[in-house]
Amino acid sequence: xxxxxxxxxxxxxxxxxxxxxxxxxxxxxxxxxxxxxxxxxxxxxxxxxxxxxxxxxxxxxxxxxxxxxxxxxxxxxxxxxxxxxxxxxxxxxxxxxxxxxxxxxxxxxxxxxxxxxxxxxxxxxxxxxxxxxxxxxxxxxxxxxxxxxxxxxxxxxxxxxxxxxxxxxxxxxxxxxxxxxxxxxxxxxxxxxxxxxxxxxxxxxxxxxxxxxxxxxxxxxxxxxxxxxxxxxxxxxxxxxxxxxxxxxxxxxxxxxxxxxxxxxxxxxxxxxxxxxxxxxxxxxxxxxxxxxxxxxxxxxxxxxxxxxxxxxxxxxxxxxxxxxxxxxxxxxxxxxxxxxxxxxxxxxxxxxxxxxxxxxxxxxxxxxxxxxxxxxxxxxxxxxxx
Ligand code: GLU
Numbered sequence: 001x002x003x004x005x006x007x008x009x010x011x012x013x014x015x016x017x018x019x020x021x022x023x024x025x026x027x028x029x030x031x032x033x034x035x036x037x038x039x040x041x042x043x044x045x046x047x048x049x050x051x052x053x054x055x056x057x058x059x060x061x062x063x064x065x066x067x068x069x070x071x072x073x074x075x076x077x078x079x080x081x082x083x084x085x086x087x088x089x090x091x092x093x094x095x096x097x098x099x100x101x102x103x104x105x106x107x108x109x110x111x112x113x114x115x116x117x118x119x120x121x122x123x124x125x126x127x128x129x130x131x132x133x134x135x136x137x138x139x140x141x142x143x144x145x146x147x148x149x150x151x152x153x154x155x156x157x158x159x160x161x162x163x164x165x166x167x168x169x170x171x172x173x174x175x176x177x178x179x180x181x182x183x184x185x186x187x188x189x190x191x192x193x194x195x196x197x198x199x200x201x202x203x204x205x206x207x208x209x210x211x212x213x214x215x216x217x218x219x220x221x222x223x224x225x226x227x228x229x230x231x232x233x234x235x236x237x238x239x240x241x242x243x244x245x246x247x248x249x250x251x252x253x254x255x256x257x258x259x260x261x262x263x264x265x266x267x268x269x270x271x272x273x274x275x276x277x278x279x280x281x282x283x284x285x286x287x288x289x290x291x292x293x294x295x296x297x298x299x300x301x302x303x304x305x306x307x308x309x310x311x312x313x314x315x316x317x318x319x320x321x322x323x324x325x326x327x328x329x330x331x332x333x334x335x336x337x338x339x340x341x342x343x344x345x346x347x348x349x350x351x352x353x354x355x356x357x358x359x360x361x362x363x364x365x366x367x368x369x370x371x372x373x374x375x376x377x378x379x380x381x382x383x384x385x386x387x
Contacts, residue, residue: 010269011262013246017178019058019139022049023167025183028252029065029097035072037100041255045182046104048258049144053110060135060145060174062167063101067151069093083156090151101146113143116150119158119288122169128283132173139174160288168236172243172282177272179240180261181233182252187268188215188230205270208238210336210383237270242380243282244272284340285380290329292320292347294373301332304339304381309372312353312361322347328374339381341374 014020024045030037049059067086070093076085098114105112115138121131138145147170149160160166164181171179191199205212216230237247250267254260261267296304300314310330322328323346330339343350350373353361362368 008269009264010248010250010267011264013178013248013269014052014057014180014258014262015055017052017055017057019060019174019176020052020178020180021060021062021167021171021174021176022180022258023062023163023182024064024252025163025181026064026068027184028182029063030068030072035068037069037096039100039104042100042104043107044255045252045257046101046108046110048256050105050108050110052258053144058139060139060147060170060176061101062147062163062170063097064148064163065097066090066093066148069096087152087154094148094152097148098146105144111141111143113138113145115145115147117147117166117170118150118154119160122166122173123287123289125283128173135170135174162232164232164236165239165286165288168239168245168247169286169288171240171245172279172286175243175279176245178246178248179236180248180250180258181236182250182257183233184251184253185230185233185249186251186266187249188212188234190215192230201266202268203266205237205268207273208234208241208270208383213238213383238382239282239286241270241273242285242382243279246270246272281378281380284327284342284378285382287327287340290320290340291322291326292318292343292350293329293331294318294350295331295333295335296338298333301338304330304379307376309376310341310374310379311358311371312350312356312373313358315350315354315373318347318350318354320347322350330374330379337382339379341379344370344372344375344378 028041053059067089070089070091071081073092074089076089081089102112115134117131121127135145149163149166167179167181188202189199190202193199213234216234233249237249240247247270248267250261250265294315295317296310296314297316300310303314304310322343324343326343327340328343329337330341332338349365352364356364358371
């Protein structure tokens with residue numbers, strides 16, 4: 001895994017990338033007032049991506065905009081949409097989006113492919129592997145996959161809801177080494193620059209500490225088209241860097257946004273985690289909706305920090321309805337999520353053995369079982385703890 005020095009420029013990162021996922025937010029794709037597609041802007045991004053492919057990089061795109069386009073076409077009112085309206089808007093807007101991208105790439109000789117994913121396509125391991133194989137097949141045929149959430153069938157409970165985390169999942173799924181999140185935010189600032197005049201931009205984030213995560217404030221105040229604010233962008237960045245991916249958070253408002261980045265436009269670069277988790281652990285860490293929560297005591301937090309498995313003795317409570325192999329969120333005494341891992345026990349078993357020492361487990365369950373609640377091979381810590 002290549003490590004990123006603090007001096008690597010965005011140009012170097014993009015120039016050396018092998019596989020890049022670029023996410024374009026809704027507010028970039030259409031004019032705020034008229035709702036018309038920004039064809040000139042789309043053509044300019046297509047040219048930038050063609051340039052990236054010419055350097056030998058494989059490119060995938062995550063494009064928002066289906067709901068924004070469809071709601072205009074259906075003349076739906078401004079403001080929040082009901083679920084059925086969102087689904088209908090996406091059904092109308094998605095083909096408009098796909099055909100606009102097809103037109104933008106066609107003059108460059110690039111064939112585009114549409115891939116619509118639902119949450120389960122990334123959360124269920126088998127479907128994840130299946131979706132991954134499809135993306136690989138497209139890339140090997142030199143097609144450019146353009147991915148969106150399948151909003152027409154997504155329900156409020158079972159959806160990503162924002163394309164930032166979807167893009168991070170796609171980056172993990174495709175083993176991309178660079179993820180570019182383009183929106184109307186030109187990177188991470190110490191505070192929201194629209195509300196705090198003393199805010200300053202942060203060009204480089206070496207690790208996703210709790211302080212960095214706390215810098216996100218509310219949804220992006222300038223945009224009401226997309227769903228993702230800074231919180232989802234940082235969550236997405238954290239998911240991707242844990243899988244060894246460099247993340248670039250940048251504004252895509254101007255034409256040729258990637259060329260602008262190559263020429264030094266402001267952005268925040270998030271370095272890949274120094275000890276990048278393997279692909280499977282990246283998948284665990286990036287789960288959108290863990291099936292349950294396990295609360296642990298201070299001693300267990302320390303033990304996990306040293307690389308130990310989570311033992312039932314360190315558990316103070318567990319909630320949710322999960323079975324073996326489901327992803328659990330691990331929470332400390334303050335309710336802060338410190339990690340994730342695969343359950344070795346069902347929820348019913350876990351509740352029986354909460355707080356028990358290893359030698360007491362067999363007696364409580366009535367059969368002998370594994371010692372760990374979450375084995376360390378199936379466990380990922382989310383924050384780099386201060387020592
Ligand atoms: N999937 C949504 C769409 O295409 C966009 C989600 C987002 O704004 O991040 O309209």
